[in-house]
C-alpha cells in the first residue's frame with residue numbers, strides 16, 4: 629500500500645441510494661476486496677462487487693431492510709440485505725462466517741481509501757477486467 633493512500637477512518641458510515649437505510653461501522657475493514665462470483669454479478673448489476681469484510685458486531689443499521697435468501701457456492705445460506713425502497717445492495721451475510729460479513733463498498737459515504745487487496749472467484753472474472761495490481765488472487769471463498 630502506498631504511503632499517500634488516504635487514511636481509513638476508525639468509524640465508517642454509509643447509506644443506500646434513497647437514504648431510507650443508513651449504517652455505522654465502528655471498526656476499520658479487515659479486508660477490502662472485489663468479488664467476481666456468479667451471484668455478485670446479477671446482484672450488483674455490474675461485473676463484480678466491491679466489498680469490505682467486517683465483524684458483524686461492529687455494524688449498526690437504521691431503517692427498514694429486506695433480505696434475499698441466497699445459496700452460496702459453499703452450499704450454505706447467504707443473506708443478501710438491501711433497501712426495499714431503492715434496491716441498493718447493502719450487505720452479504722453468509723452462514724459460512726457467522727462472525728463476519730461483507731458490506732458493499734459503494735454504499736459507504738466516503739470510500740476514497742478503498743483499495744482491493746483480495747480478488748475472489750478470479751476464474752469467473754470477465755476477460756476485459758484486469759487484475760488489480762498487488763491484490764491477492766483467490767479462486768473461491770477466502771480463508772477467514
Ligand SMILES: [Zn+2]
Nearest residue numbers: 644646711714
Ligand atoms: Zn434506499
Ligand SMILES: [Zn+2]
Nearest residue numbers: 663664665668
Ligand atoms: Zn460474490
